[in-house]
Amino acid sequence: MKQSKTFIPTLREVPSDAEVKSHQLLLRAGFIRQNTSGVYSYLPLARKVLKKIETIVREEMDAIDSNEILMPALQAAELWQESGRWEAYGPELMRITDRHNREFALGPTAEEVVTSLVRDELKSYKKLPLTLYQVQTKFRDEKRPRFGLLRGREFIMKDAYSFHATNESLDATYDQMVQAYTNIFTRLGLNFRAVLADSGSIGGTGGSHEFMVLSEIGEDTIAYSDSSNYAANIEMAEVKVDYSHSDAEMKELEKVATPDQKTIEEVSAFLDVVSENIIKSLVFKVDEDLVIVLARGDHEINDIKLKNSLGAELVELAEDAEINELLGSHVGSLGPIKLPIGVKVIADHAIKSIRNGVAGANEDGFHYINVNPGRDFAIDRYEDLRFIQEGDPSPDGEGTIKFAEGIEVGHVFKLGTKYSESMKATFLDENGRAQPFIMGCYGIGISRVLSAVAEQYQDSYGFVWPKQVAPYDVHVISVNTKDEAQLALGEELYKLLKSYRYEVLFDDRQERAGVKFADADLIGLPVRVTVGKKAAEGIVEVKIRHSGETFECAKEEVLDRLN
Ligand code: ATP
Ligand code: MG
Ligand code: MG
Ligand code: MG
Numbered sequence: 001m002k003q004s005k006t007f008i009p010t011l012r013e014v015p016s017d018a019e020v021k022s023h024q025l026l027l028r029a030g031f032i033r034q035n036t037s038g039v040y041s042y043l044p045l046a047r048k049v050l051k052k053i054e055t056i057v058r059e060e061m062d063a064i065d066s067n068e069i070l071m072p073a074l075q076a077a078e079l080w081q082e083s084g085r086w087e088a089y090g091p092e093l094m095r096i097t098d099r100h101n102r103e104f105a106l107g108p109t110a111e112e113v114v115t116s117l118v119r120d121e122l123k124s125y126k127k128l129p130l131t132l133y134q135v136q137t138k139f140r141d142e143k144r145p146r147f148g149l150l151r152g153r154e155f156i157m158k159d160a161y162s163f164h165a166t167n168e169s170l171d172a173t174y175d176q177m178v179q180a181y182t183n184i185f186t187r188l189g190l191n192f193r194a195v196l197a198d199s200g201s202i203g204g205t206g207g208s209h210e211f212m213v214l215s216e217i218g219e220d221t222i223a224y225s226d227s228s229n230y231a232a233n234i235e236m237a238e239v240k241v242d243y244s245h246s247d248a249e250m251k252e253l254e255k256v257a258t259p260d261q262k263t264i265e266e267v268s269a270f271l272d273v274v275s276e277n278i279i280k281s282l283v284f285k286v287d288e289d290l291v292i293v294l295a296r297g298d299h300e301i302n303d304i305k306l307k308n309s310l311g312a313e314l315v316e317l318a319e320d321a322e323i324n325e326l327l328g329s330h331v332g333s334l335g336p337i338k339l340p341i342g343v344k345v346i347a348d349h350a351i352k353s354i355r356n357g358v359a360g361a362n363e364d365g366f367h368y369i370n371v372n373p374g375r376d377f378a379i380d381r382y383e384d385l386r387f388i389q390e391g392d393p394s395p396d397g398e399g400t401i402k403f404a405e406g407i408e409v410g411h412v413f414k415l416g417t418k419y420s421e422s423m424k425a426t427f428l429d430e431n432g433r434a435q436p437f438i439m440g441c442y443g444i445g446i447s448r449v450l451s452a453v454a455e456q457y458q459d460s461y462g463f464v465w466p467k468q469v470a471p472y473d474v475h476v477i478s479v480n481t482k483d484e485a486q487l488a489l490g491e492e493l494y495k496l497l498k499s500y501r502y503e504v505l506f507d508d509r510q511e512r513a514g515v516k517f518a519d520a521d522l523i524g525l526p527v528r529v530t531v532g533k534k535a536a537e538g539i540v541e542v543k544i545r546h547s548g549e550t551f552e553c554a555k556e557e558v559l560d561r562l563n
Contacts, residue, residue: 001472002494003507006044009033010519020217022455023148029462029522031454038145038153045523046450048471048503050156053449054135056187056468057158060180064173066131066160071113073137077103079112082423094139094153106139111419111441114161118437119425125165128427128437129173133160135446147217149451150407156446164438165429174414177442181211181410184444188453189466191215192409195222196232207414211444212406213452222406227399233406407452408445415439463524464546473497474562475525477507477516478535485535493529493540493558500559527562 008030018024026032031046042050058068077095080086086093086105094106107113114132122130138157145153160177164170178194185192190213197210210233212222224231392401420426420436429435457464465471474497478490487508494506505525507516520528530541534552542561543550553561 001044001505003505004509006505008043008045008519008523010522012518018148020147020150020455021458022150022217022451025458025463025522026148026451026454029524032149034148038142038151040149040152040154040447042447045471049450049453049465049469050446052469053188053446053453054158057135057184057444057446060184060187061133061158061160064131064176064180066133066162066180068134069132070134070136071107071110071117073107073139075105075107075110075113077105079116079423080105083112083115083419084422085112092140092142094141107136108138108140109157109441109443110134110136110159111161111415111439112423115419115423115425115437115439118163119420119423122163123427125427125429125435128163128165129169131160131162131173133158133442147451149447150217151219152447155448158444158446160442162440162442164440165427165435167438170414170416170438170440174412174440177412177440178209181412181442181444185211185213185409187468188449189468190409190449190452190456193222193224193231193404193406195224195406197411209412210406210408211410211412213409213456214404215407215452215455216405217455218405218407220406220408222404223401224404225394225396225399226402228394228396230394230396230398407448407455409449409452410442410444412442413440415441458524461524462522465524465526466546467526470526471523472503472505472525473527474502474504475507475520475523475528476504477520477528477530479513479516479530479532481508481510483535486531489535489538489540489555490531493531493555496559497562502562529558 010030011028013028014024015027018027026046027034029045031043031049032040033043034040061068077086080089080093089105089108093108096104096106098104118130118132122128135156135158137154138159139154142151142153145151149155162170162173162177164173182194192211192213195210195212197208210220212218212220212231212233214222220233222231222233390401390403393399394401417436417438419439425437426434427437453466453469454463457466467473476490476494476497478486481487481490490506490508494504497504505523507520509516524545526545528543528545530543532541534540538555539552540555540558541550541552542558551561
């Protein structure tokens with residue numbers, strides 16, 4: 001592409017409203033422009049990077065037999081009412097009304113749409129498993145859109161959904177997805193960790209992983225071992241301890257359960273629900289065999305039930321200053337605690353001012369209200385309640401815990417039958433019986449990934465794009481286009497490189513040399529070929545952006561030197 005014909009509005013000044021490096025540079029180098037809060041136009045350079053990211057994602061999705069489709073972003077409210085999320089999703093859901101007063105959502109994600117699609121079309125176990133994915137614009141009315149593309153209100157996501165007849169089949173696809181995501185983020189050159197993310201998977205079933213790019217601007221904190229693969233988001237950090245129903249744990253659970261009806265399974269069922277629905281939860285270990293779960297945030301379907309039947313107690317819990325302080329001081333970035341809903345075992349000193357604690361299962365009538373510390377479980381054991389800290393031994397026994405900030409670029413999740421049951425999506429099994437689909441969902445924030453790469457790959461002059469996602473491979477610059485030799489040699493190299501399938505940006509503009517070099521630095525293509533004063537002799541200068549290596553060579557050598 002000739003630079004005189006493209007649209008790269010670079011800026012000399014750092015935009016004052018952009019707080020982080022990637023946002024600043026994406027604006028300065030002419031990649032994006034904000035339209036309104038959290039909503040951006042992707043200009044030609046950004047579009048090219050996005051396409052390359054998408055290509056890598058598509059290749060890895062296709063390699064595991066995931067089928068690309070494209071579903072509507074405009075989604076009928078009825079579907080969301082069926083799943084219960086019309087209410088539960090809260091203010092982040094963008095809602096609109098058509099001329100007939102019918103309500104719609106602008107999809108923040110597509111579980112409802114894909115579940116209804118498969119429900120209507122797929123009837124037999126013989127067609128399972130099936131994985132569908134799309135790359136599509138998503139909408140979320142984020143409370144605090146920020147950091148440019150990192151947290152937008154309109155953004156691009158790759159979202160995949162898998163359908164299964166058995167849990168084993170879900171596990172197999174889930175593992176393939178984790179591997180595919182690992183391949184994707186590795187190919188993208190990102191410094192990332194796959195992090196355990198679902199506090200419901202106590203016992204280590206691994207029902208959810210987040211893919212976190214390590215970055216000081218990350219909004220999540222992860223805990224990882226300095227000498228093994230162990231990594232968990234901070235909410236999960238202590239739960240990775242082998243917690244598969246030790247005898248001691250069984251005893252604790254039995255103590256919480258009121259005698260007549262509560263089984264271990266019921267208590268764990270409650271925990272599963274917490275995990276499925278929490279936006280934020282806190283899980284911390286008191287000692288070897290006791291873990292406390294506090295969940296909070298915007299809760300979905302099942303929790304609404306819970307909330308309704310327990311309203312009063314919950315408000316009381318939520319208003320407890322001591323809990324707020326306890327949680328707030330450790331998770332300041334999460335903001336004030338809104339709604340601690342489920343407490344597997346409530347620590348004495350977290351609730352000592354509260355008479356009636358809450359613990360329970362996930363159905364009306366299955367909660368334990370009036371849980372009384374001291375009567376229903378011992379309180380003298382909870383003295384050393386604390387959060388995991390840097391320097392603690394890693395739960396897997398290898399190395400010590402370090403903290404790091406992370407940007408969530410991907411998230412994989414075992415959904416189970418949450419959507420298929422509420423939306424009555426069933427298939428016929430081998431015996432002709434109707435069974436709900438077992439599902440998984442898998443997201444990657446494509447536009448967020450663009451920002452994450454941008455954040456990682458830059459220096460004080462501008463971007464330093466890695467080859468695989470650079471908007472172009474080579475920047476050919478004719479320094480002075482009024483000089484015929486310079487313009488002609490620039491053109492010649494431009495055509496030559498293109499004929500060898502290089503993607504080339506050719507600066508043929510009538511601009512001062514200083515402007516051209518400053519723009520080239522900002523844009524940051526992997527290789528720059530400068531055609532200057534020695535053009536008449538057929539000599540050009542080649543600069544490798546990431547190493548700064550610079551050398552002169554004859555025009556005939558350029559191709560060879562690029563490899
Ligand atoms: P976050 O914790 O950052 O709010 P999320 O957990 O709500 O993200 P998911 O529902 O897991 O996001 O969506 C899948 C992926 O979509 C995320 O891992 C992230 O990469 C991306 N994503 C989510 N929200 C945004 C956003 N507002 N802007 C850009 N990308 C986003
Ligand atoms: Mg979110
Ligand atoms: Mg998240
Ligand atoms: Mg997520």
